[in-house]
Amino acid sequence: MFHCVNCDVSMCKKTQTLHAKSKASKNHTTVSLISHEMYQINQTGNKCPSHTEEDLLMYCNTCVYPICRQCIVSGVHLNHPMVRVEEVIDMKQQQLSNIIRQKKTISSKYVDVLKTITRNKLQLSESTTKTIKEVKAKKNQLKIKLDKIESEYIQQLEDQDKKNKEAMEKLEQKIKEEMSYLNELIQQCESKQKERTIEIVQLVTDVMQRVDKYTPNEQPDEISPPNLVTRDVADQELKDLFGHLDMKTKPEVDQSLQMKIYDPSTIPDIDFKIISSFTSEKNHVVIESYGQAWLWSIFERGISLVTSDGKVMQNINTNLDVFDATVSTSGDLFVTENGGNTVKKITRDNRITHIYKTRDGYVTKGITVTDTGNVLVILFKNKGSKIVEITTSGQHIKTIQHDPIDNKQLFDQPRFVCVNLNGDIIVTDNGKVVAVNK
Template sequence: MHIKSKMAKNHKIVSLVNAEIYQRNETETKCSTHTTEDLLMYCNSCQFPICRDCITSGSHHNHEMIKIGKAIDNNRNKFSKLIKQSKEKLSKYEKIVKTIEKNSQEFSVSVSQKINEVKTRNNQLKAALDRIELEYIRHLQDTDRENQKSMTELKNRLQKEMADLNQLIQECEGKQGNENIGMVQFVTEVKKRLEKYGSCDLIDAANSKDLFGQLGTKTATTVNSPLPQNRNIPIATSVMNAKIVSTFTSDKTHVVTTGNNQAWLLNSGGRKITLVTSYGKVIKYINTDFGVYDAAVSASGDLFVTVYWGNKVKKLTSHKTFTDIYTAADDYETRGITVTDTGHVLVGFCCYIYSKLVEITTSGEHIRTIQYDTVDNKLLFDSPRFICTNINGDIIVSDNRDKVVAVNKSGTKRFIYDGKERKL
């Protein structure tokens, strides 16, 4: 009925749902400066829609203008492109969001895996520590058994000497009143018998517990750890603190310990080797028909020597004689010798400037030769006089050039030290 009315013939009817949009669109057809005027043209120079009053006011004089309908058509294409670009960006954002969600999920899974790895390594570490504890306790118990055994042997020895001394005292007291010449002879005999009871003078009975030393710890070996970066865990082992048990004098310059409170004494180039106890008591002499340059003892107690002005390595047999186990070329001479932790024998050889180390088994089988630097192919040694190995398996050589040459267990040079100060 409203539409049929003459008064509403120019009215436009819209639904209440579209009323707000219609009102906004109607507002957009009016000029923002001249609010009662419709937008008729579009100024390309200002890129702004204008009305009739805008044109007549002269503010857009000489500006390029087109009809508003054409401007709408032109911008409709641009608007379509903008929509397309917006959709493309939206698609990219959606992909990024999916990537973030995927990475976040994968990271969570990785964290769970790392947590499990940490727990596993923690359990491995606990197991390793338990093994260390057992090894340490076992070592302490073994040390205690060894000490108890040594102390028992020492006590038995002292008790036997005490019994002998008591018997000697009784004999002396029984003959104390004699006035014949036999008394003089007996006094001489007593003096000789007393000389062999010297062990009592080496022990302070009031402080006998010092013989055990004092238990301490040191980093001795390492075990593979489950920790990252292949870190190592030090094993604490029981050691006896250094303590002087006895002192004695000798005309020998070389001391080679056997590991059972005994040592071989010799002079470089000498022909006699002496086996003594840690108190200096001579056990035996071995005379050789050759000069001995250096000696070494294996863990099983075998004695190996190098020949002075010779090219042979010899081993002491059970018959107390030396037998050849390795012979180098005639132009080589033997020098220092040592036994490694692996039970092999390292021997130094020199030949003018062509010195080398040779590793052999205890039976004399050749294992390898260490002679040249693997980096610059230069000779490592010049008459390796004395040799030893450290806890890492490195081989340390006292060289004739007044230098110390160190190579690792594979024979690669670590350093050469000549006594000069190094600047860091």
């Protein structure tokens, strides 16, 4: 059974469905009869909704709502088990306390898990950077060894080539000398060939001895040129020589703490609508808390804290020419100025302090708060723009400027920065959007 609060009429399920579809009553509030009783109780305080002069004394466990003395006397709740309202309230308060305690315990576990995840992400990032350096160092070590082998082989080849050439030049010189002697003998013999004297006998004897002496008896050795004997090396052999990566599996979260991940295709379309609207001369905004935001304009000085309906809660009338702003979890406002080189902190009591100042011609641009509570600031320069991470008191933590692998510049002309739910840094940069993994 159901009850229409606007019409004050009870109805069955079928009638309630038709009532909700009717153009005249589609915006009416329809509740179950039990909810209607509780609605009336909320409207009348501790008085009975049926007997407005009577206090609620008992709680009917059968009907599941509180009743007064007249309800009991009427006989409607005859033979229904009842308890005193105070006892029900005490029991429900105890149950509520137990629920709160249980939920706080679960919440604390989530906090511990988030702390562990944050710590693990930091350790993983540091470990990955360290391992990348080790990989590069190993490559350099192997390159040095390969360079040494190359030098040794080249030196051996050059030394052997020198020895071979010296031996061949020596043999060449010897052969030329012997040929010269032979030519002299031939000329001497030709000059005496027509003479018929006793001298010819001795000459022929001497020439025969000298010819035998200078006749080459063997040929030079065949040339054996040097050759590099190699074999193909499989990729796996190179990897085994280089070393292997010990990759851990992804961290798992306790099953009792895992949140359900929805398939986007199963999520119904959402009809968005404007829930509040107001006009303002200020055109920049940063969320301060739920329902409140800081507004400022590049055309006028001063910052205003407003509600979602435009009500001004606080004005900070300063000479700050604000370029960008962000709010920490503690509610402090951090701002950068147009063409400025400092980061200013504005506390809730409007105290303004300088917590960070750039050097070397850098100008502060976009600013945001990280998931760990630190502050990211863009430091802009025509060449060499970067992002620095600082604490809320201005202490420098790290600089984000170059790719750790190839040392390339990450940013060109960055303007604004934010951090997504994964902790990745998102930057608007000269007509493009750059995402830097945390």
